[in-house]
Amino acid sequence: MKSWIVVCLSAMTILLCGLAASHAAAAESPAKVALKGDWEVQVDLVGNGAEPGLSALVAVELPGLYTVTAERHASLPVYDPARPQYLRGERLTALIAESLTAPDLLDPSSVVVRGGPADTDETYVRGRDYEFENRWGGMGRIVGGRIAEGSPVYISYQHSLSRIDSVVLNAAGEIEYRTGEPAATAPAPPQIVASERRLANVWIPGRIERLTKQNLFPLLETAYPEPPAASPSLAEQKIPHAMAKLRAGEPLRILAWGDSVTEGAYLSNRERDHWQQQFVARLRQRFPMAKIELVTEAWGGRTTASYLGVPPGAEHNYQETVLGAKPDLVISEFVNDAGLSPAMVEERYGKLLADFQAINAEWIILTPHYVRPDWMGLDRQNDVDEDPRPYVKGLREFAAKHPVALADASLRYGRLWRQGIPYNSLMVNCINHPGPEGLSIFADALMELFPQK
Template sequence: MAGACLLVFLAPCAAADAATFAEPPRVEIAGDWVVRVLPGTFDVAGNKVAVVNAVELRVEPAVLVRVRDEKHDSLPLFNQAAAPWAMGVKLRSLATTETTAADMLVPESLALKSGPGDAPRYTAGKDYAFEPRWATAGRLPEGIPEGAPVWIDYDCGWGRLDAIVVARDGAVTLRQGTPHNATPLPPAAAPDRERTLARVWVPGRTARLTPENLYPIVEERYTEPPRDGLPPASKLLPKTWAKLHSGEPLHVLAWGDSVTAGGEASDVAHRYQNRFAALLGECFPKAKIRLTTAGWGGRNTDSFLAEPPGAEFNFDRAVIEPRPDLIVMEFVNDAWMTPPVVEEKYSYLLRRFHAIGAEWLILTPHFVRPDWMGAPSARVEADPRPYVEGLRKFAAAHHVALADAALRWGHLLKEGIPYTTLLSNSINHPDDRGHELFAQALIAIFR
């Protein structure tokens, strides 16, 4: 149900203005599966296009994936004490890089069978148990025999990120994205003749659209706040700054948790620290950078400090004894800390780093599942975690370099991107795009 739109082409405008909408797009819900684009004027490939009349666009409901006869050679015992995504076997259409996609299974559709097709069904609660939110299933001790193959039927939803696009010729259309269980990609616009005005986020089991599903684009990319003088690294990381310019060897140590260990970058080159090192090399052609990593999945700074001498991840062995020139630190697993705790614990780290002459560059963490960071929904711009507040206060008070990646994650809302679509495991591990946000936050300290 697309309405007509009248367009007026005005004088070309400067390309530099294209990153920000002078007049943010206005989009509203017009029905269960209908969105309405309200009149406005937008820059499209250097021309101002005025949409005079409102345009209504039909959005297709969420994709329902019907899986039949998914064979598993055997089932583990259902483990009620495990994390919900690890209580049993993962349903494959909902398995992410490490976990499962929550709230996408249609629980009443689940059927475990002794064979394909119309084979006899097992009984939930007697033969097997399952976790309905996280789509895992396991056998019960007196139920499905150990080692017995099982065939599983189920329905589940996959999310989709659609785009509302205005073309240079005046057409306003809705372009469907490609469904995925964790990281759906939005469809691209042709920059020489189109512009994306907004995106419509359709999670896997959406019953109808609400304003929560609408992501109008206010700014197409993050812009560093204006600053005076040389880049922050020149004052906060003077020894690193000097070595980058002189060509003296520079040892950079990335210290962190599972994200620093690589999760869930597609390869080593796309890990944030490797991208950062590559960007440093581009900015400082004389630089001789050696990058090492001390990343320990599922752990935090206390974990390193608690390890016994000689252990692989003992703090002294992993961080101090290599005597790096620059320590880049990322610990989303420290996000339990309040500002006073940050002050206490990180002051100790700072003293240890000063003792070996190392400089310190702290990353604020990426966004994780909304319920894990105290956010009411995925539509969050300002990071609500006290830990992030504590990092900013600590860095300012102690003149420690801070790469504020959390600002870039919050800015995704203005870019029309639900940040949760950058989480490869649907919980807390960023994909390549998320790692790139870290890398850009780090290199901004040097530019």
């Protein structure tokens, strides 16, 4: 049995000041937001001459504190400090984020582990009986401690949750602060209606002592600024044979090749939510005569080098599963190749290109999505237009030099902050697994390559 006690701090009062302005006038320019205290934000909408401006000082609701009491676990594995931080032990239920747990939400000092659900049951000692990772919360028993293999334990702890709040201009021309629904992973901003305008989002990544500029996401764009259509399109220039098949209604075999983001084992609806499924569905709408066969070859946690190293006859052997699929068009996605330098991209991807050309297959390379900021050398999720990874630079250079089309998903991820979206809020495992909305960005990048008809 699980017993949950939830303690939340109440919402703070919104302080409004200034003159009212029409919704239409306010929508003409982005709002300016600035910190005015640890938990207060100044919001200003500039008037257009005909209409006055509008200002508001909004008080942000503090992160909630949640208490979990006597969460039962049938057993604990042995704590393994040699594994990655996020895989060292049992997951705490309230912090589950896909196959992992959400980091930086647990209060390590609050953890109590007992042999039963009552306060009077035997209490175990951290470091002697059990251990856990402070940031990710993976819990495990210590060999030689009092927790026997296969014995149930009851864990009590406190934690916070992530949240995306919004500053909204409502239909009455007033500025409101709305609190989003807290979640361990992939929180969504509060809903608005057609007569309202979202001015800014405030990112609350769990336990923080105060707001900083990194928490503020004013909406500078309502959508990614699609470039003007090229003539001829990049698809016509770089993958002409595939384009001819689409237009003529001839069979076109597309191979989606990649890692876990292409495999999609973590998705709840694998028949619909894959980036390749979304892309092919859109491609069929644009080219109704098309006869597209989609084949997926993917290997979670692996790289292109992993495929090249698999011996003949083994699962995921490159010659058999990639070249042997005899695709007309290969679309590759390998965020796990992100450790490659531009020189390494030229060498390895040059070999792949020669192989594809030998079987008369054309190639689209997807640049990878953004992953956890600290994994990318970033300390923020706003003002991140330029992808800092050398791998992405190498892919762009490679595609510019060779007959390869580049679908630049990275470029689109880099501008999400301008739409008020902290990009890592799209990762269902808080690291590198985009949910359906994040995967749709890959389909957007792919469709950009193709002509309208």
